[in-house]
Amino acid sequence: xxxxxxxxxxxxxxxxxxxxxxxxxxxxxxxxxxxxxxxxxxxxxxxxxxxxxxxxxxxxxxxxxxxxxxxxxxxxxxxxxxxxxxxxxxxxxxxxxxxxxxxxxxxxxxxxxxxxxxxxxxxxxxxxxxxxxxxxxxxxxxxxxxxxxxxxxxxxxxxxxxxxxxxxxxxxxxxxxxxxxxxxxxxxxxxxxxxxxxxxxxxxxxxxxxxxxxxxxxxxxxxxxxxxxxxxxxxxxxxxxxxxxxxxxxxxxxxxxxxxxxxxxxxxxxxxxxxxxxxxxxxxxxxxxxxxxxxxxxxxxxxxxxxxxxxxxxxxxxxxxxx
Numbered sequence: 042x043x044x045x046x047x048x049x050x051x052x053x054x055x056x057x058x059x060x061x062x063x064x065x066x067x068x069x070x071x072x073x074x075x076x077x078x079x080x081x082x083x084x085x086x087x088x089x090x091x092x093x094x095x096x097x098x099x100x101x102x103x104x105x106x107x108x109x110x111x112x113x114x115x116x117x118x119x120x121x122x123x124x125x126x127x128x129x130x131x132x133x134x135x136x137x138x139x140x141x142x143x144x145x146x147x148x149x150x151x152x153x154x155x156x157x158x159x160x161x162x163x164x165x166x167x168x169x170x171x172x173x174x175x176x177x178x179x180x181x182x183x184x185x186x187x188x189x190x191x192x193x194x195x196x197x198x199x200x201x202x203x204x205x206x207x208x209x210x211x212x213x214x215x216x217x218x219x220x221x222x223x224x225x226x227x228x229x230x231x232x233x234x235x236x237x238x239x240x241x242x243x244x245x246x247x248x249x250x251x252x253x254x255x256x257x258x259x260x261x262x263x264x265x266x267x268x269x270x271x272x273x274x275x276x277x278x279x280x281x282x283x284x285x286x287x288x289x290x291x292x293x294x295x296x297x298x299x300x301x302x303x304x305x306x307x308x309x310x311x312x313x314x315x316x317x318x319x320x321x322x323x324x325x326x327x328x329x330x331x332x333x334x335x336x337x338x339x340x341x342x343x344x345x346x347x348x349x350x351x352x353x354x355x356x357x358x359x360x361x362x363x364x
Contacts, residue, residue, distance in 0.1 A: 042066045042067070042112045042113070043066065043067040043068070043069065043110065043111045043112050044061050044066050044067070044068050044069070044111060044112065044113055044114070044115060045068075045069045045070075045071070045107050045108060045110075045111035045113070045114045045115070045153075046058060046061075046068060046069070046070050046071075046114075046115045046117060047070075047071050047072070047098050047114070047115070047116050047117055047118035047140070047144065048071075048072055048077060048098075048116075048117035048118030048119065048158075049068070049070030049071070049072055049077075049082065049093075049115075049117065050070060050072035050074060050077030050078060050079060050081050050082050050093070051072065051076060051077035051078075051081070051117060051118070052077075052081070052224075052226075052228050052229045052230070052265065053117055053158070053221070053224055053265055053268060053269065054070070054072070054077065054081075054115070054117040054118075055077070055081035055082050055228060056226070056228075056265045056266060056268075056269045057115055057117065057269050057272065057273075058070060058082055058085060058091070059085075060269050060270070060273060061273070062085060062088060062090060062091060064273075065090075066090070067090045067091075067092075068085075068090060068091050068092070069091075069092040069093075069094065069107055069110070069111060070082065070091070070092070070093050070094065071094045071095075071096055071098060071103065071104070071107060071118070072093070072094075072095065072118065073095065073096060073097045073098075074095060075132075076120070076121065076125065076230075078228075078230075081228055094107065097140075098118050098136075098140040098143060098144065099135070099136075099139055099140060099143060101143065101147075104143055104144070104147055105147060108144075108147040108148060108150075108151050108153060109147075109151050111153060112153070112154075113153055113154040113155070113156075113276060114144060114148055114153055114154070114155045114156065115156045115158070115272065115276070116140075116141065116144045116155060116156060116157050116158060117158045118136065118140055119136060119137050119140075119158065119198070120132050120133040120136045120137055120194070121160075121194070126190065126191070126193055126194045127190055127191070127322055127323070127326075130190050130193050133193055133194055133197060134193060134197050137194070137197035137198060137200075137201060138197050138200055138201070141157065141201040141204060141205070142204060145204060145205060145208050145214065145216075148208075148214060149208055149212050149214045152214075154215040154216075154217075154276070154282075155205070155214065155215070155216045155217070156216075156217050156218075156219070156272060156275070156276050157201060157202070157205045157216060157217070157218045157219075158219060158221065158272075159198050159201060159202055159218050159219060159220045159221070159285070160194075160195070160198050160220055160221055161176070161220050161221065161222040161223070161287070161289070161332055161334065162194055162195040162198060163182055163195055163198050163199045163202065163220060164176050164180060164182050164183075164195075164329070164332065165182045165183045165184040165185065165192065165195055165329070166183055166184075166185060166327060166328075166329045166330075174335070175291060175333050175334060175335035176287065176332070176333065176334050176335055177287070177334075177335040177337075177338070178220075178284075178285045178286065178287060178335075178338055182195075182199065184196055184199075185327045189326070189327055191322070191326055191327050191328075192327075202218055202285065205218055206218075206283070206285075209282070209283045210283075215282045215283075216282065216283065217275050217276060217281045217282060217283075217284065217286075218284070218285040218286070219271070219272060219275060219285070219286045219287075219288045220285065220286070220287050220288065220334075221263075221268055221288050221289065222260075222261055222262075222263060222287065222288065222289025222290070222332065222333070222334045223236075223260050223261060223262045223263065223289065223332075224262075224263055224264075224265050224268045224288075224289075225237045225238070225262050225263070225264065225265065225354055225358060226264050226265035226266065226354065226357055226358065226361075227265075227357055227358060227360070227361035228265075228361070229265070229358070236260070236296065236299070237262065237299070237303070237354075237355065237358055238358060238362070239251075240299065240300055240303040241303055241307065241355070241358050241359055241362050242362055243311055244303050244304055244307040244309035244311050245307055245309065245359070245362055245363065247309060247310055247311055248311060249311055249312045249313070249314040250300045250303065250304060250309075250311050250312070250313045250314070251314055251315075251316055251321075252296055252297055252300050252313060252314070252315050252316075253296075253315075253316060253317070253318050253321050253328070254296075254315070254317070254318055254328065255297070255315065256295060256296045256297025256298075256300065256315060257295055257296075257297065257330070258295065258296050258328060258329070258330050258331065259293045259294060259295045259296070259330070259331045259332070259333065260293060260294065260296065260299075260332055260333070261289055261290045261291060261292055261293045261294070261332070261333045261334065262289075262290060262294070262351055262354055263288070263289045263290045263347050263349075263354075264347065264348075264349035264353070264354045264357070266348075266349070267347040267348055267349055268288050268289075271286075271288050271339065271343065271345045272288070274343040274345070275339075275342075275343060278342060278343055280342060281342060281343075284338075286338055286339045286342075287334035287335060287336050287338065287339060288334075288336070288339060288345070289334045289336060289347075290334075290336075290347050290351075291333060291334060291335070291336055292350075292351065293331070293333040294351065297313075300313045301313065302351075302352075302355065303355060303359075306352075306355055306356065306359060307359055
């Protein structure tokens with residue numbers, strides 16, 4: 042089998058490369074290295090079953106060849122991270138919308154099975170109530186105003202889902218969609234606003250650990266290796282075709298508590314400081330108070346259960362940044 046992974050030099054994509062090569066597949070990767078890193082895949086460069094193309098997924102001539110030669114596609118390429126979205130909105134929208142449209146159109150032409158990486162961001166700010174239930178795949182979404190740049194990423198990924206399902210329903214293209222909830226682990230950078238690597242890096246060098254808002258907002262975190270295993274199992278499960286799945290942990294923690302744990306585990310002297318969202322991202326920024334998945338659907342289909350607990354995940358990130 043030959044897999045094509047878009048964004049395969051990125052955080053999750055590079056772990057997918059590792060796993061598929063370990064399983065004996067041939068793997069082609071296309072990545073423009075704008076947010077991915079050559080360091081994430083350079084250990085495979087001498088492997089004859091690995092092929093890296095440094096280019097954009099918007100290059101149709103290159104994509105025609107790669108899609109035509111593969112057996113299945115993992116579409117991981119996307120503009121991600123709150124800081125990137127706030128600073129480069131045009132790139133966010135073009136990459137996430139036009140790139141996915143390109144992948145689906147070519148996959149349909151060559152009749153290739155496609156995995157579409159989506160995100161918990163598509164739920165928007167629906168979870169602002171303390172008593173809100175866990176987010177299921179059929180939960181309603183509530184986006185902010187179009188004048189709030191914060192929601193550009195969420196809307197672009199929701200459109201990706203609509204387009205993928207349309208290809209499945211109208212053209213019978215086999216597609217699978219997964220919404221990842223705060224995937225973390227070694228190789229993840231804090232450069233674009235990812236909270237755990239940001240906290241760990243600041244703690245290790247003794248700088249203040251910055252919490253936005255009052256820290257009462259909660260999230261659930263899953264190790265990247267658990268997420269990658271789930272994606273591969275979904276791609277090999279015929280009943281997953283045409284479906285959307287939450288991938289993550291149902292165990293949640295407040296950001297304030299996360300900061301305290303990171304400080305304790307690193308033995309850091311860093312202060313934990315609280316700043317407003319407006320100071321961090323500018324006026325009018327909005328966040329969701331709670332974001333925790335209902336994972337019963339993926340558990341019932343492929344018996345998914347994360348193996349790594351939060352302590353183990355944080356420790357793996359600490360060890361990575363120490364070296």
